[in-house]
Amino acid sequence: MTRSFVVVALIVSAFCFSSVLAARVTPNDVPTTNAAANKDDFFIVVGQIYCDPCGFQFESRLSKPLAGVKVTLECTKGDKNVTFVKESTTDETGTYNIECKGDHVEEVCKVNAVNEKGNCRKIMDNESDMIVLPKNMGVPSLVRFVNALGFMTETVDPQCGKVITELGLDKLDD
Secondary structure, eight states, X not given: OHHHHHHHHHHHHHHHHHHHHHXXXXXXGXXXXXXXXXXXXXXXXXXXXXXXXXXXXXXXXXXXEOSSOEEEEEEEETTTEEEEEEEEEOOTTSEEEEEEESOOTTSEEEEEEEOOSSSOOEXXXXXXXXXXXXXXXXXXXXXXXXXXXXXXXXXXOXXXXXXXXXXXXXXXXX
């Protein structure tokens, strides 16, 4: 019994000693290759643009990604003081990536999209989306995701009636 007490006491002592050592290590003592630790902090803003052929103003199984759409990330401080602007273009999957340098904690940042080609050019009501870009917000990742933005066609696809039924939206009028 005495022997097991000594073993437990040694384990507890070792744990306490290692906790004291760990508490003395500061973040500056730990080497890192993380880009967020560099002076040139940056984020990667990632989003997707799609075409809604039904005018639902949300993605459905008929929605398609839009390639070649111009996307702009703009941060402002106050009413009209623009502090950061960067553009990108969507790839064949409708995805864009924008590298954003700096900490934008006191700014409002928005992503806007403009589609000037094809038959899916009518912007939805949610024509832009806000994104938070401070470095100390509790998110360890450098990637910030934006809600998908969409465009609509002028004419409604004939298959949209089936989608309305599948989603149970036809029963909402009852």
